[in-house]
Amino acid sequence: MSATTPIATQCHGYTPVPMALMTPDEVPAVDLYRRDLNTGRLQLYRAANVPITQDDLNKLAETQINWLYAAEIDPDEMQMVIRRKLDALVRDDSVGIRDRFRKLNDIVTEVLSSAFEVNNTDEIVSSSAEIGQLAVRVLCEDEMTAGDLISLMHHDFQTATHSLNVAYMMVILARKMHLVPDSELSAVAAAGILHDIGKLSVSDRILSKNDRLQRREQRVAQKHPALGFNRLCRRVDISFAQLMVIYQHHERMHGRGYPVGACDDEIHPWARLCSVVNVFDSLISNRPYRKRYPLHEAISMMDEHLSDGLDQEMYRCWKQYILKK
Ligand SMILES: [Fe+2]
Numbered sequence: 001m002s003a004t005t006p007i008a009t010q011c012h013g014y015t016p017v018p019m020a021l022m023t024p025d026e027v028p029a030v031d032l033y034r035r036d037l038n039t040g041r042l043q044l045y046r047a048a049n050v051p052i053t054q055d056d057l058n059k060l061a062e063t064q065i066n067w068l069y070a071a072e073i074d075p076d077e078m079q080m081v082i083r084r085k086l087d088a089l090v091r092d093d094s095v096g097i098r099d100r101f102r103k104l105n106d107i108v109t110e111v112l113s114s115a116f117e118v119n120n121t122d123e124i125v126s127s128s129a130e131i132g133q134l135a136v137r138v139l140c141e142d143e144m145t146a147g148d149l150i151s152l153m154h155h156d157f158q159t160a161t162h163s164l165n166v167a168y169m170m171v172i173l174a175r176k177m178h179l180v181p182d183s184e185l186s187a188v189a190a191a192g193i194l195h196d197i198g199k200l201s202v203s204d205r206i207l208s209k210n211d212r213l214q215r216r217e218q219r220v221a222q223k224h225p226a227l228g229f230n231r232l233c234r235r236v237d238i239s240f241a242q243l244m245v246i247y248q249h250h251e252r253m254h255g256r257g258y259p260v261g262a263c264d265d266e267i268h269p270w271a272r273l274c275s276v277v278n279v280f281d282s283l284i285s286n287r288p289y290r291k292r293y294p295l296h297e298a299i300s301m302m303d304e305h306l307s308d309g310l311d312q313e314m315y316r317c318w319k320q321y322i323l324k325k
Helices: 055-063 074-091 098-116 121-141 146-152 159-176 182-194 197-201 215-221 225-234 240-248 270-281 295-309 311-322
Strands: 015-018 034-036 042-046 067-070
Touching: 015 074, 015 225, 042 067, 042 225, 074 098, 074 121, 074 182, 098 146, 098 159, 121 159, 121 182, 121 197, 121 225, 146 159, 146 311, 159 270, 159 311, 182 197, 197 225, 225 240, 240 270, 270 295, 270 311, 295 311
Parallel strands: none
Antiparallel strands: 015 067, 034 042, 034 067
């Protein structure tokens, strides 16, 4: 998958079929279409009666085609297949942890991008819960070093990718801090995935602007924690702690954050956790207006300018993890 190209997975009336989970013997026996990368139109790629070989799958991967489309598959059935295969992939200890993580990351980034793309809150919330469980299983199985984790994550700045990165890092930091019992780590991961969901209500023009935002635009962008809170606060499948991550992840310990300028203990511990890794991931990610900073430079910048608003104990713990060889 391309690390820099946002991939539109939605094509009205067609069900996306992810290539990363397919093997030649498991390709669905229906007509499959591929999307022309230039025009966005679907073209017949393979008729139902023609087999797909491993070579074909490799060629698709080389051309950065990650999804094919089918008109005759029930989307719910496809979702079940994806979930079953992801689950099997995560459990398969004959495959190295790095490969499992890489594949998991590829698939869930696509699934999440797709849900964010169509602004489907229900899908995002249910995906986040499932992805949270899968991510925790992989992340907890083996001590993944910071270098491993970061080299495996993608650093383009898209809300879905960023959210996933934040989720992974929140799980690592929550474990290091012994903040929650292991049984709650998947809820922490889900909170990470959801933390920026309010950005779905902020115009793309502002979110992907190439220059720094003007004051007025900044005020609009800064509404995303409250917008996210409003979007999810009436749901019964979101916990108070998760809601606080969404609402308070831009609050700062010194009270100069937003939306309300809460400080110290007024900020929920899960939100403080999110703030630390959110700042870090923003620095190590490409933004529309700047390139990403190398790891050590990102930590220096946090030390010099940004860490005073963060929970100091959490920041120290994160820094120790990142700088550990
Ligand atoms: Fe945010």
